[in-house]
Amino acid sequence: MRAPGIIAAGIIAALAIGAAGCAESDRGEDDEAATSGTFIFAGAGDPKNFDPIFNDDGESFRPIRQIYDTLVTHKPGTADLEGGLAESWTNDPTGKIWTFTLRQGVKFHDGTALDAAAVCANFDRWYNMKGEAAQSQMIYYTDIFGGFAGSPDALYDNCKAQDASTAVLTLKKYKGAFPGAFALTAFSIASPAAMKQYDADTVTQNGDSFSYSTFANEHPTGTGAFTYGGWDKATGEITLNKNPDYWGDKAKVDKMIIKIIKDENTRKQELRAGTVQAIDFPAPADRKALADEGYEVLERPAFNILYLGINQKNNPKLKDLRVRQAIAYALNREQLVQTKGPGGSVVADQFLPSSVLGYAPDVQKYEYSVDKAKQLLSEAGATGLTLNFYYPTEVSRPYMPNPQEIFTVLANDLQAAGIKVNGVPRPWNGGFKDDVQQFGKQDLHILGWTGDYNDPGNFVGTFFGRPKVEFGDDALTEMFTAITKADATVDQAAKKTAFEQVNRDLAAKWLPAVPIWHAPPAIVTTKNVEGLVPSPLTAEEFNTVSITK
């Protein structure tokens, strides 16, 4: 008797599924009307948590940026600075003292006032953070502010509330990253009252992992245009609600949902099915098709760089500038951009985009020429050169959406100039970064960077400001000195000149790597989304977005 029972169960199940289907198709339509005040944006990954200072990746910063504000921010759609929570700011001639004049009447989501004392409480909190568990997660802080209380490298001296709306930050020495770095999302200003109430500083260690406070997970409290409405991890939805008391332009939608969809193909399909209204990071190959179908493809202004790194350590021939120049001449970057570059990509002739201070229009360009490459190689006695070319797999970065394809094209170019290429694929998290940045196993590799703030030090300083295993460039001491000096220049005009010269020398004299392209990532929206301004720093704020119809 058992078997027919199973058959019957199967039939009932099939019927139930069919019936549910019918019920659903009726339901779909009323749903749309009910959610008209909601903007659904498909993001590409899970945030870590919502305490700005403990985060360093774009997917965490996306919601954080809506919940919090920074002292200094960017003019929409650009990397130019403008007032955020601080209406204005000044720097004294030594470059060490920053005075912020705060906006009046701004309130945190918990109703407490954003005043100079609150701002200083944030600076104090970061500097005095206890425990390696917490400190190890403050990647931007460590990078920019050098260290914590008690560390000789710490940049922070003190922060004083001169009056309710004037905060004075004193650093131990000048740092070129400022004021640009004040706009970093990691340095968003949070409510001191809420941080105290929800134990923000408690990062506890459990075995070989950490757990964060309820502030970071459940009660993030800032001054932003949206308040935190919860993260349903089972469905991958982060809800943000309109902050009716926002000091700036109030959000035009009542609610925003960030739906996490890791697969780019699925993001596209959800957009087409009409279940999300905007997607981030479409596959480069899909951009044109989506535009043809009537979707809005919003290209961000380029703020990243892909480069071909050269490691001078393993193959002595690579110490010869002529060989490195030959590599640069051998690459047909123009064609690479056209065939493999995402829409809006441009050939890079230096390591920073043109919107950044210190960009030099007149650097040596290395126009594609196989003849020149061959000639330089023979002059240097490097014909028949064989190079190990490391490239990452299992990864897609905004500046490098398709590493394997990029490798193939570059390797073919090099082979055509008589350089033998031995390709070494390594998984991104499974050895590539170790092999390239820690062990320096490669001769050549591709890697890149998306800028964090508008400062040349954030690009060339990061790559070439100190000797790195990645480039095996210890011998280029002149380069380190020049970059360090340019970075320490307080006067902005002098800094611009200094970095222009650095960029000229990087191209002509040092060439530690070959810049390949600037490839702006895009956002795609449906036609009825208005007011979304793409940011070069992928730092979009969604308060200006409205849904028509």
Added chain:
Amino acid sequence: MLRVVSRRLVQLVITLIALMTLVFFWLRSLPGGPVDALLGERATPQTRETLTRALGYDQPIWVQYSRFLKNVVTGNFGNSIRTGEPVADVISRSFPATIELAVAAMIIAVGLGIPLGYLAARHRGRLLDNVTIIVTLIGISIPIFFLGYLLKDWLTQDIHFFPPSGRISTGTDNTDVTGFFVLDGLLTRELDASADALWHLVLPAITLATIPLAIIVRITRASVLDVLDEDYIRTADAKGLRNTTIRKRHVLRNALLPVVTTVGLQTGALLAGAVLTEKVYNWGGLGTLITDSISGGRDYPVLQALILLAAAVFIVVNLLVDLSYAFIDPRVRVQ
């Protein structure tokens, strides 16, 4: 019976301990690691060092291992390195998603597979049988992700009939009770949410069901054919038993034994299929969790717990299969 069960449980514990050790060292022998994954491009040597120390990866491997063992014995699997949540929370959130999917897939596979296999056997050599053989051959050999993308492209893109991904429509205000969305909707009388969740379940369940369905059809067919050739069927027929009685009591019942084994094994194997299916449909279950934990950052604590869980499920399912023999086949009971 009790002795069998307790012996199997002891085996289970030993297997799990051995596996745990193996997994611990295997994971740590892989190139790359959580430190790299957590830090991304922005790692300065200083932050890298602090993080390595804070996570305890600077200590000798045996110190790490004994700490791990101590924690596991006290039931503490640690926190996810990526999210900082307790591993138990992470897994108990993803577990219902995968079970929901797997149960739906097995209902389809068993519900259609056994009747189809039986019918094919009864009509041996005729059209129905031939078609079944060909279709199931395709079902076995078609890669899951290919079928998944095919169904998705056709039924969610060319025709906007089913939703392309996820377990429930974005923005649905459903109450989470058990984590099984279809069930939750029924429990809380949010029938809309329940129907919506079922609607999302259709394509993933069909995708995941194809391989077990095809296998079950083939095993049932072969098994029924075997039984039909048995002497006792001929005897039953000869002594004038009614046809339906022969089919129910003698054919099906005896033919089911290998089918039940297959169903059990396939249930274990569903987890492997679920990884792919969940990827295609952004399902957010254990399969997604495994992929994320490996490629998204070598999340050792989560991976360790997941592999143990998968092994435990597999072993328990096999135990249940063995026990179920006793109910289907009286001879086993006697032994």
